[in-house]
Structures are given as C-alpha cells and as structure tokens.
Amino acid sequence: MAVYLVRHADAGARHEWHQPDDLRPLSTRGARQAEGVLAALGERPIKRILSSPAMRCRETVRPLAETLGLDIELSSALLEGAALQDALAVLRSVASDEAVLCSHGDVIPDVLSWLMGKGMRTGADRRCQKGSIWVLEADGAEFVRGEYVPPQ
16 A cells, blocks of 8 residues: 655745735646646545645645545644644554645655654655655555655
C-alpha cells in the first residue's frame, strides 16, 4: 500500500494576503501544480483524500478528488503548526489504504524526519517543494520506503 503525502501548491505571498491565512487560495501557478498532482495520481487506486482545512490544501487536491469522485476529508492534524504526533496518527490511520494527505511545509518535513529516524529508506532527494508528492510505501503499519516526486 502507498500513502501519497502532498505539499500544498503555490498560494502566493503570505504577506500580500490580508485575510485569515487559512483562506489564502492557490495562485495561477498553484492551480497548474494542482493539475500536476492530478496528472501524477489520477490513475492510482486512491480510496481516500484527507487535507488540512486550509484553502490552499483543499484546492491542491480538489481536481484529483473531483476526477476520482471522492470527498475531501478535512483534518486539523494536517494544519500548519499541527503537532507531529497528531499528523503521525492520521498517517497511521490510512496506512492500509491508498490515500492522499495534503499538508504544509512544516508538517511534512517533520513527519518525514520522524519516519526516516524509524528506518524508512529514501532516495537522495529529500526536498518538499510546493506541489510535490512523497510516495510512502507501507508494510503493515510501518512505512518502509519514501520516494520524492517533484512538482509537475
């Protein structure tokens, strides 16, 4: 089984947004990156899509959800600033599913570091660019391999 950990696509400059940050939408570039997530994952046997409630995360996985006919399940454990243990609990809860989790640039590196500390193997590329995907292969409840897919 695989879990696809997606970093939200480009949402423009935070300092130029004058409303609550969780309402900040994708930029034009981000919308293209969201289509790239669809292109990368649209043929996979995905059963669930979970997302941070932040607009930029929901918009990143919306094209994929619409294409696959799946609802986007919102999880505050994937929000920016979420506790590592909360994010890990969500990840573990979908380890036996083909699932997509969309989160932020602070949560994903923390999760990956923890998994690598527990022995998950990865390639040399360990970035986490906006619109990128980490393919995490699970063996039971353990994540054994992670592969980075840059934004398309």
